[in-house]
Amino acid sequence: MRDVLRLGALLACVALATSRFGLLAHELVGHGGTALAVGAHVVEVKLFWFAGGWIRNVGAPSTAAALAIAMGGIAVETVAGIGLQLVRGETLGRRIVRGIGLALVLHASWYLATGAFSGFGDGVLLYRELGGARVPVAIAAALVTCTAGYLGAREALGALAATQRRPIVGTALAVLLAAGLHAGLAVGELQLRRDRTYAETMAPERERQITAELARWQAAHPQAAEPERTAAAHSIAEAHRPTFPFTIVLAIATLVAIVAGARRAKPGAGPITRRLLVTWAVAAAIAIAIVIAV
Numbered sequence: 100m101r102d103v104l105r106l107g108a109l110l111a112c113v114a115l116a117t118s119r120f121g122l123l124a125h126e127l128v129g130h131g132g133t134a135l136a137v138g139a140h141v142v143e144v145k146l147f148w149f150a151g152g153w154i155r156n157v158g159a160p161s162t163a164a165a166l167a168i169a170m171g172g173i174a175v176e177t178v179a180g181i182g183l184q185l186v187r188g189e190t191l192g193r194r195i196v197r198g199i200g201l202a203l204v205l206h207a208s209w210y211l212a213t214g215a216f217s218g219f220g221d222g223v224l225l226y227r228e229l230g231g232a233r234v235p236v237a238i239a240a241a242l243v244t245c246t247a248g249y250l251g252a253r254e255a256l257g258a259l260a261a262t263q264r265r266p267i268v269g270t271a272l273a274v275l276l277a278a279g280l281h282a283g284l285a286v287g288e289l290q291l292r293r294d295r296t297y298a299e300t301m302a303p304e305r306e307r308q309i310t311a312e313l314a315r316w317q318a319a320h321p322q323a324a325e326p327e328r329t330a331a332a333h334s335i336a337e338a339h340r341p342t343f344p345f346t347i348v349l350a351i352a353t354l355v356a357i358v359a360g361a362r363r364a365k366p367g368a369g370p371i372t373r374r375l376l377v378t379w380a381v382a383a384a385i386a387i388a389i390v391i392a393v
Contacts, residue, residue, distance in 0.1 A: 102263050103272045105371055110259075110277035112379035115149075117199050118281065119386030121176060121206070122152055123393070129172030130154045137164040145294060146390050149284035153297055162228065169224045173207045180204035180247075191258050191368040192375050198255030205247035209349070212240035216345045218304025226304055241349050245356040252360030261367020305339050312339075 123146075131141050134156040146152035159165040183200025186193050214222020215229065216237035226233055256270065263269030289297075299307075312335045317328065 103269050103276070105376070106259060106262050106269065106273035107276035109371055109376050109379060110273055111280050112376070112383040113195060113199065114277055114281045115383040116379060116386045117202065118149075119383070119390050121179075121203060122146060122390060123386075124175050124179060125172035126152050126154050127393070129175035130156070130168055132175075133168045133171030134159070137167055139164065139168060144393065145296065146393050147285070147288055147292065147294075147297075148387060148391055149281070149288050150286075151297065151301075153300055155296075162224075166224055166228060169221050170211075172221055173211050176203045176207035180207065189365075189368050191262070191371065192378075194255055194258040194365075194368050198251050201247045201251030201254060205244055205251060205353070208240045208243035208247060209353070212237045212244060212349060213346050215240065218307075219301055223300070223304065237345065241352065244349065245352050248353045248356040249360035252357040253363050253365060254360075255364075256361045257364030257366055258368040260364070261369070262371050305341060309335055309339050 126144065126146060131144070131154050134141050134154070138160050139156045139158045141154055141156050143155040144152070145154075156168060159168060180200040180203030183196055183203070186196045186200075210221060211225075214220045215225045215233045216222075218226035225236070229236055259273070260266035260270045263273070302310075313332055316331050316335065317323070320327070320331075323331070
C-alpha cells in the first residue's frame with residue numbers, strides 16, 4: 100500500500116498541475132488570446148479552482164472570428180500536447196511529461212468530438228455551423244482521441260507500473276485514487292459554487308432545445324395543471340430523443356485503445372524519487388494558487 104499511495108500522490112499532483120495549468124492556457128491563452136487577436140474584447144472570466152471555467156467576450160467581427168475564439172482553447176491544448184513530445188529521455192519524469200502531452204491531446208480531441216456531435220461547451224458554434232458535416236468531424240476527432248489514448252498508455256503506463264510490487268493492481272489502484280481525488284474536488288466545487296453560465300454552456304444542444312420548447316409551452320398554457328405540465332415535458336423530451344450514444348461509444352473505444360496501449364507499454368524507467376514527488380507537489384500548489392488568484 101505504501102507503493103500505491105506514493106504513486107497515487109504523484110499522479111494526483113500531476114493531474115492537478117496539468118489540469119490547472121491546462122485550464123489557464125485553454126481559457127486565457129486559447130479563448131482570451133484569440134479573442135484579442137481577432138479584435139474582440141474579453142469582458143468576464145470565471146475559473147473554478149478544480150473544475151473548468153469560461154470566458155465571455157464581445158465584438159467578434161465575423162462568424163469565422165467567433166469560431167476561431169471558440170476553438171482557441173482546443174487548439175492551444177493540442178499544440179502544447181504535441182510540443183511536449185519533443186521532451187527526450189527515458190527517465191520516469193520525462194516519460195510522465197510526454198504522457199501528459201498525449202493526455203492533453205486526448206482531452207482536446209475528446210472535447211472537440213463530443214462538443215461538435217452534441218453541441219455543448221466549445222463545440223456549440225461548431226455544431227450549428229457544420230450542420231450534417233458535424234458527424235464526420237466528430238468521428239475524425241474521435242480517432243485522434245483513441246490514438247492519443249493508445250500512445251499515452253504505451254508511453255507512460257509501463258513506467259508507472261514499474262514503481263509497484265504488483266504492477267497491474269498497484270497501478271490501477273493508484274490511478275483510481277488520483278482520479279477519485281481530482282473528480283471529487285471538481286464535482287464538490289461545482290456543487291458548492293453553482294454557476295448558471297457554466298451549467299448552460301456545458302448543456303448539450305438537445306437539452307437547450309427541450310428547455311426552450313418547454314418554456315414556450317408553459318407560456319402558452321399558464322393555467323395548465325401539474326399532470327399536463329408533466330405530460331408536456333415528457334412529450335417534448337421524447338421528440339428530442341438522442342439518436343446515437345456517441346459519447347458512450349467513444350468512451351468505450353478510448354478505454355479499449357488505452358488497454359491496447361498498456362499491453363504494448365514500454366519497459367519501466369525507475370522509482371519515484373522524493374525530488375520528483377516534491378517537484379510535482381510544488382507545481383500543483385503553484386498552479387492552483389494561480390487559478391485562485393485569477
